[in-house]
Amino acid sequence: MNPAPPVPELDLSACDREPIRTPGSIQPHGFLLTLSAGMEVLQASANLGDWTGTTAQAAVGRPLADVIGEGAALRLAPELATKLGLRPYYVGTVTTGNNRRFDVLGHQWDGVTILEFEPTERAATADFRHLYSLIGDFLQKVNGAESIESLAQLACHHVRSVTGFGRVLVYQFDRDGHGHVMAEAKQDDYASYMGQHFPASDIPAQARQLYALSPIRLIQDANYTPAPLVPATNPATGKPNDLSFAVLRSVSPVHLQYMRNMNTLASMSVSLMVKGQLWGIISCHNEGPSPVPFEQRTACEQLGQLLALCIESREDAQELQFRLEVRRIMVAMLAGLTQGSDFVENLASVFPELLRFARATGVAVVVDERVLSFGDAPEQDHILELVDWLALHDHGEVYHTDKLSAEWPEAQKMIRNASGLLAMPISRIHKHYLLWFRPEFVHTIEWAGNPHDKLVQAAVDGRPLQLSPRTSFAAWRETIHGASVPWHGAEIELAVEFRSALLGIVLERAEQMAELAGELTRSNKELEAFSYSVSHDLRAPLRHIVGFADLLIEASGSEDGEQRQRFLKNIKEAARLAGKLVDDLLSFSQMGRASLRPTDVDMGDLVAACIDKLALETRGRNIEWDIAPLPLVHADPAFLHLAMFNLLSNAVKFTGKRDPAVIRISADDAPNETIIHVADNGAGFNMDYVHKLFGVFQRLHRMEDFQGTGIGLANVRRIIERHNGRVWADSVQGEGATFSIALPKHVSND
Structure with missing residues (x-):
């Protein structure tokens, strides 16, 4: 093991601004060259001489064959003549002029070809048999996994068996960016993080973006001394190289200190991308330095992609089942709302269904100063105060929060039964609201260390105190008050749809009232204009809905997911336009009578x-x-x-x-x-x-x-x-x- 380098001065306040994509250096367990189209070396990492005997300064400007040997260059030439992509591609295993063997990865980025050389003991090409056995065994066991957690646990065991890391865990990011460990496989003497949470601050926003771009990252030894690139700037751009996709890319000194504080000297991360978003990470830790050959990393990357696909499939199935149940309740409610002449009484008649629709414990309908409530709802005076606040702050079609008291301090007196609120305005003009309430859900979160201690003071070699990443990862429990169970995305979307349906019913009632009021002359003129709008404005989006629905049915057997998504997007947009017209008609009809x-x-x-x-x-x-x-x-x-x-x-x-x-x-x-x-x-x-x-x-x-x-x-x-x-x-x-x-x-x- 190399001796630990001096701890650098760390500016943790600038973590989100640190140039992690252009660090200007690499990890020294391999070397890096950038090449021109004519196979001439434009840049070399400063440790080139340690691996080949040719210094970086001597290599720049010379043909590749002069640097790594004629045989090695000839071996790579056919692969480099093809079009390399953005992601590193295995171009072969070569023996350099000094008889050292290397696996070579290549990709094109920032106007140059980037070659990365990692040492290997074998002379033959990389052996990908790990990939087939790992993936085959994982696929055989997928159907037996009853939950996403059990799938993640299965992946942890497989990755650990391939890499030999002391601890492998899978954690999922929540909506606030915190990571929750849902699965773990480890040696007996390693600390367990199972069930614990890691704060979002552990992975800055730009690091998350890089995880989404590059699916795998390896740090072989956290005590490494970076090898800078020579020259420091890319000759093609005049700027530092963008090493976003380079496997040897040097990482943030802050993160290296974080690893050492965690008693981890080697780590590997595999991104789990679900529907184009960073869903979570397979995170591997080892207490000592640990190389992972390219073919083993490839096997783990492929397993991560399979796990992400399985997660997406399970989540889609759960989401579909949930939406079907909520929609079934909504359809039943709408049928009941068209029966009587009193709209408010109609709403009150379906209060039990309204509770089940939003998985709430209390519901209320407010029409000006009239309040009807059901279940465990706040007192009437408190509800009227809440409606005054909602009316003062226009929240659009639907307002929702699971921490009402954090957004409206007056809600402290309603925390017990109204920590969560889903509010739907039924009128743009009057204080007419449909409100759902969820009670306080007091629960305890176990963190891997105190999440509020993002920075600590540390003395280094007798020097004055300076900032360092947090040093403790011991279990730390936090009790959460004043919050409810969060609202599901489908509940919000279907609430908007329910609102549109309600407005349609209200509009129908408003038209009936206008006829009874005897405003025949004015009504006839507006009815004529309305008829024109229906024939022209409203029919167009409805034709789009029908037309694209037919196309969607015709394409139902197709594997073209992008085409189906486009059809669905067009259907949604057409429905939104039709709903906007109905909203505006309702608003106009109310204007003359209020x-x-x-x-x-x-x-x-x-x-x-x-x-x-x-x-x-x-x-x-x-x-x-x-x-x-x-x-x-x-x-x-x-x-x-x-x-x-x-x-x-x-x-x-x-x-x-x-x-x-x-x-x-x-x-x-x-x-x-x-x-x-x-x-x-x-x-x-x-x-x-x-x-x-x-x-x-x-x-x-x-x-x-x-x-x-x-x-x-x-x-x-x-x-x-x-x-x-x-x-x-x-x-x-x-x-x-x-x-x-x-x-x-x-x-x-x-």
């Missing part, structure tokens, strides 16, 4: 909330928001929020082809009214048709150019007119538009 509840509204806060809500639409866009000081106005906050959101969303949409997009919000103070302007540098419109701009289902641009339902600006006009205000617009086509609303300084309830 009572105003005016109060003082800070327009600055309201505009900021609207911009936050637009975050998904503006992601990746270059938008300059120019917001002048805005006044208080006297208006209904919920109605005004919807009007301003529609105006800002309109500005975002019609500046889609501008870089940068500039959106200005300003105000004028008139004697009897307050005027708010929203101006943009977008597509604008032809002022000859301005009279159509605020009509229902009216568009001044082609649907292909700017998607929309044609209801948003009609909603703005109806809201402002309900406040006895005015709305107008000015534009120069191709140069932008300005929308203005004027609100009287006093608004009466109606």
Whole structure:
């Protein structure tokens, strides 16, 4: 064993910024060369002389044959003449001019060919029989494994039998990035981490990204002294080499110290990629240095890929079964909701099914100040306070959390039965909500060391104290309070679908009420526009749904998963467009009947909330928001929020082809009214048709150019007119538009 090198000064605060892809050096248990297209050495690792007798400085600029010998170069030439990929490829076993034998891996990256030489005792090519026996035995036992945990345990035993490592474990990352050890195989004298958790901080974000790119990583001896590349920069780029895929790549000094603190001198990691995401890792540890030949690493990598496929298959089956059960409950509930005339009473009649739908212990429906609850739900006053908070912070179609008190401190008084919340707004205008509650789930997590001690102070060789990775991995227990069982992704998605179905029922009831109210003239005009929308706007996405569903059925026997995913994506998008039209219709139909509840509204806060809500639409866009000081106005906050959101969303949409997009919000103070302007540098419109701009289902641009339902600006006009205000617009086509609303300084309830 080499003596431990001096511990370097470690800056743990910069772990996430450390250049782990361009370390400028390699692990010295082999050597590395970069070659030009003409087989000339461009760079060499500084330890080249230790392996071949030719120094790195002498090798640079010379033909490959001069460095490793004529016979070795001839042996590699046919393989190097082929197109190498991004991942290391076994190009052969060679004997160099000084009679040393090496396995050679090659790949192309960063504009050069990278060759890595690892010493071996055999003269023949690599023996991959380990691969066949390992994979064959694993496949024979897969069907007998009843769970993902038992599959992982099986993989641990197989990997350990091939590598000889003292401890092999499989851990899965949770949604917060923490790793949970679900399987382990080890020597009797090794510490066990079975069932324990490793904090997300142990693997910085950029290291996770590298795990996702490169499926296997080996550290043969944590006490190694790195061998730098000569010259340090890549001649093809003028920058340090990107060694992301190099098997000899040197690793972070912080991680090496972490290994030594863990009493591990050799480690190997195999990434488990499930559906393109880093699901977990097979992690191998040894207390002493341990080489792992290329063919054995290949066997472990293949086993990791098989394990990931098995995990994906098991998880897909579990997910499908779960979704089918939840959907069955949802269909039964919807059938019950169409029976009676009182929508709220209909909801109350299916309370038991609502609990099973969301696996909740309490449920409540809130309609303004009316609260109906079932099961273990909070007190009525607490529910109304919760709804006020939800209404103040627009959370979109569905809001969910398993730590409500962490997001809303007032929920501390509801921790016992409402640590988890799934909230569904049934109306955009009124405080109408369907709420599910989950109780506090007090549980204990066992960590491999205190996760909060990310950095410790350590004295090195009598020098002053400095930062070092944590030194203790002893079991440390933490009791979690104030949290519920997390909401399942399928529950959230199906809740959104359930909301759309509810809105359809509410829209039907709203239309019936409009007919009974006798507003025949206005209703007939809107019905005519609605009929046109159904025949044009709504039929198009429905045709897409049917058409792509037919294609999906025709392709059901195909193995082309990418094509099926594209069909499903198109079906989902078409359904979303249809649902958006139904949502907007419901909002418009409610606008004419709801009572105003005016109060003082800070327009600055309201505009900021609207911009936050637009975050998904503006992601990746270059938008300059120019917001002048805005006044208080006297208006209904919920109605005004919807009007301003529609105006800002309109500005975002019609500046889609501008870089940068500039959106200005300003105000004028008139004697009897307050005027708010929203101006943009977008597509604008032809002022000859301005009279159509605020009509229902009216568009001044082609649907292909700017998607929309044609209801948003009609909603703005109806809201402002309900406040006895005015709305107008000015534009120069191709140069932008300005929308203005004027609100009287006093608004009466109606």
